[in-house]
Amino acid sequence: MLRRTDLRGRVPSAAELRATLPRAEVDVDAVLHQVRPVVEAVRATGVTAALEYTERFDGVRPAAIRVPVAKLGESLAALDPAVRDALEESIRRATLVHADQRRVDKTTQVVPGGTVTERWVPVGRVGLYVPGGLAVYPSSVIMNVVPAQQAGVESLVVCSPPQAEFGGLPHPAILAACELLGVTEVWAVGGAQAIALAAYGGTDTDGAELTPVDLITGPGNVYVTAAKRLLRGLVGIDSEAGPTEIAVLADETADPVHVAADLISQAEHDTLAASVLVTTSVALAEAVDAELGRQVAATKHTERIRIALGGPQSGCVLVSTVDDGLRVVDAYAAEHLEIQTVDAAAVAARVRNAGAIFVGAYAPVSLGDYCAGSNHVLPTGGCARHSSGLSVQTFLRGIHVIDYSEAALREVAAQVVALADAEDLPAHGQAVTARFGGAS
Numbered sequence: 001m002l003r004r005t006d007l008r009g010r011v012p013s014a015a016e017l018r019a020t021l022p023r024a025e026v027d028v029d030a031v032l033h034q035v036r037p038v039v040e041a042v043r044a045t046g047v048t049a050a051l052e053y054t055e056r057f058d059g060v061r062p063a064a065i066r067v068p069v070a071k072l073g074e075s076l077a078a079l080d081p082a083v084r085d086a087l088e089e090s091i092r093r094a095t096l097v098h099a100d101q102r103r104v105d106k107t108t109q110v111v112p113g114g115t116v117t118e119r120w121v122p123v124g125r126v127g128l129y130v131p132g133g134l135a136v137y138p139s140s141v142i143m144n145v146v147p148a149q150q151a152g153v154e155s156l157v158v159c160s161p162p163q164a165e166f167g168g169l170p171h172p173a174i175l176a177a178c179e180l181l182g183v184t185e186v187w188a189v190g191g192a193q194a195i196a197l198a199a200y201g202g203t204d205t206d207g208a209e210l211t212p213v214d215l216i217t218g219p220g221n222v223y224v225t226a227a228k229r230l231l232r233g234l235v236g237i238d239s240e241a242g243p244t245e246i247a248v249l250a251d252e253t254a255d256p257v258h259v260a261a262d263l264i265s266q267a268e269h270d271t272l273a274a275s276v277l278v279t280t281s282v283a284l285a286e287a288v289d290a291e292l293g294r295q296v297a298a299t300k301h302t303e304r305i306r307i308a309l310g311g312p313q314s315g316c317v318l319v320s321t322v323d324d325g326l327r328v329v330d331a332y333a334a335e336h337l338e339i340q341t342v343d344a345a346a347v348a349a350r351v352r353n354a355g356a357i358f359v360g361a362y363a364p365v366s367l368g369d370y371c372a373g374s375n376h377v378l379p380t381g382g383c384a385r386h387s388s389g390l391s392v393q394t395f396l397r398g399i400h401v402i403d404y405s406e407a408a409l410r411e412v413a414a415q416v417v418a419l420a421d422a423e424d425l426p427a428h429g430q431a432v433t434a435r436f437g438g439a440s
């Protein structure tokens with residue numbers, strides 16, 4: 001069932017591998033021309049344009065976009081107790097992990113009388129996007145809000161698409177998750193128009209103000225990602241987190257039932273989701289195919305999963321050794337990478353590129369999606385080669401504070417002047433010598 005690429009006996013270079021391996025054909029640049037007018041219109045008319053695009057793309061026209069605060073409490077009160085319990089446990093675990101990511105300011109004594117302090121300062125106001133197209137993601141509320149709160153962000157707004165069946169509000173489970181986390185500002189807007197509204201700000205039809213944010217984070221579809229790309233600079237953005245990906249590096253000891261279930265679990269998100277098996281064992285590849293046939297037919301979103309598993313972004317790569325498999329998964333740089341091999345922890349320790357690594361038989365990706373304590377907003381499309389998932393660090397800026405005494409500056413003045421002259425920027429040197437009676 002999975003399309004096979006046979007690299008046994010011959011693993012190409014990393015660059016060649018990147019061109020060969022299955023990958024989602026999500027071309028963000030290709031939709032920029034569709035998204036630019038949305039961004040421009042929201043810049044020009046704010047909520048008016050956001051409401052028009054909401055009507056066009058979401059098929060609903062809410063009277064106002066800002067969600068009344070009372071709706072958050074009402075949604076929590078009406079939530080299934082088992083879901084509330086699960087959200088609370090997820091929040092508890094995520095808070096444990098993210099609290100440990102907090103940074104402490106550090107002062108380095110460079111010379112007597114000369115220090116550099118790195119001060120970690122939270123971003124002032126952030127916009128957190130929670131997707132709501134094909135699926136609704138109360139868990140993504142947690143994954144955005146918890147690191148922002150642990151970083152000490154003072155002001156945050158959650159944006160999530162309105163749902164026609166809920167009268168133009170975001171899904172009630174999303175509102176309930178916001179209430180559990182103490183979030184009070186939620187706007188019922190999705191897609192590119194949400195990103196533009198968060199960046200430019202606007203005034204709702206009932207007079208509520210959305211103050212522009214400094215940073216926008218959160219996963220989303222290609223339109224959301226394109227809008228983030230267009231607005232980068234005006235606002236900060238996190239890494240691009242598009243259609244979900246799972247890669248499994250497995251040897252003959254892996255259980256095909258588990259491997260197939262995990263591949264299916266992420267294919268369930270989206271027809272563009274990617275599920276890739278990298279294995280040293282033809283027997284395992286065959287057993288996984290057989291399992292996929294059985295399990296896909298028996299699950300709820302069969303059609304969506306079939307398309308995702310049959311698409312060019314999914315497949316099975318055969319390799320001769322686990323070492324070769326490591327080269328393949330490093331070149332692929334999956335959002336989620338499972339290691340299901342002998343000595344999985346040792347193999348995992350050698351991985352260089354992945355958004356998150358799941359070690360052994362009892363750490364499936366869905367654990368990380370909801371309740372491991374780790375973050376599930378992770379880089380996709382190979383961005384794990386250079387970027388990380390959401391964390392407290394995403395919401396902090398490290399500001400250097402330079403404090404030198406007169407004596408400490410005098411001691412290094414000649415070196416500053418020499419470097420300034422070497423760069424033909426003599427006024428830089430003069431700014432130092434002027435302090436010691438030199439020409440300025």
Ligand SMILES: NC(=O)c1ccc[n+]([C@@H]2O[C@H](COP(=O)([O-])OP(=O)(O)OC[C@H]3O[C@@H](n4cnc5c(N)ncnc54)[C@H](O)[C@@H]3O)[C@@H](O)[C@H]2O)c1
Binds near residue numbers: 053189
């Ligand atoms: N990497 C991660 O951390 C992570 C986490 C959760 C979800 N995801 C991914 O996020 C994505 C969520 O996508 P989604 O579509 O379900 O929800 P979404 O909220 O990202 O997008 C829905 C919005 O897209 C807009 N839209 C729909 N069709 C449009 C069109 N033709 N032109 C312009 N705008 C349009 C609508 O306004 C709608 O509100 C999935 O690909 C999923 O795999 C990733």
Ligand SMILES: N[C@H](CO)Cc1c[nH]c[nH+]1
Binds near residue numbers: 137139266369376377
């Ligand atoms: N696998 C998704 C991207 O990491 C996150 C998610 C949310 N809900 C279920 N899964």
Ligand SMILES: [Zn+2]
Binds near residue numbers: 244265266269366369
């Ligand atoms: Zn998932």
